[in-house]
Amino acid sequence: MKISTKGRYGLRVMIDLAYHNNGDYISLKDIATRLNITVKYLEQIVSPLSKAGFLNSMRGNNGGHKLAKAPSEYKVGDILRVMEGNLSPVECVSFGDVECPMAESCETVTFWKGLDDVVNKYIDSFTLQDLIVTPRTDN
Amino acid sequence: MKISTKGRYGLRVMIDLAYHNNGDYISLKDIATRLNITVKYLEQIVSPLSKAGFLNSMRGNNGGHKLAKAPSEYKVGDILRVMEGNLSPVECVSFGDVECPMAESCETVTFWKGLDDVVNKYIDSFTLQDLIVTPRTDN
């Protein structure tokens, strides 16, 4: 039941971009310095966020990334699902996948489905904006 | 955010024992047949449950395992926590561990803590009894 480092960093990157959300493109180099990870690793974290349309990205000199929408428009759940793939606690709960052949006689599937629901409901109840209103000491 | 097979099987074993909760000791051999896994692997699943005091176990001929309490006395959360170790979505949330050095300035820790809370609240809202009231086709 762990969130991977990709999920955690993905969220932190989005938070960082929300903090520095003036119209400019923010380079991975800057983010990397602030979050203390390498640019190369950051590239991999940013890639799915960019492909999901969450970021506007610009190559070349003075290029970088910026949020495609206002921080309040991003549900944290959307970000985590992009980074983690599927958050369902067990495979048989995943939507769109084939249903577990034992589902009929399986006592636990309803339970797991409910867990999936509370998790998604919780993470969807926060927006990026909610995470940056807290007073901070640095950055 | 996945529950491991150990967690899933652990829960299924407990459900199986709840179904066959006549005073007798149930052998792993029987459970293994019903759940379609090997006795050897079952041993490893049962071990932490037994050590946690959830089962009364008996060695030797006619030995086996049985629930130590009534099914309604087991919170599903207790079982999952024994099997999965710690269910907190990120390390810095774990109780008893050292706190993350960035906790002060970290916007996400409150969010993760909240996620941990809703997960634990949900899984603690079910007892083993709740999972076996569903009508079943087999066993």
Add this chain to the structure above:
DNA sequence: ATTAAATACTACCAAAATACTAGGAATTAT
């Protein structure tokens, strides 16, 4: 006592997932 049936313990192992590292191509402003 012997034996058969069971759990208990410990070690090992292979495959998959995770967390990175690395190289180079493409793009863009200056």
Add this chain to the structure above:
DNA sequence: ATAATTCCTAGTATTTTGGTAGTATTTAAT
């Protein structure tokens, strides 16, 4: 041109997961 940047793909070391296996120990039945 050049420097700075993203984009794309591949590789790799480590950790975690999902088991297998061997042996010792315990117990009931004969």
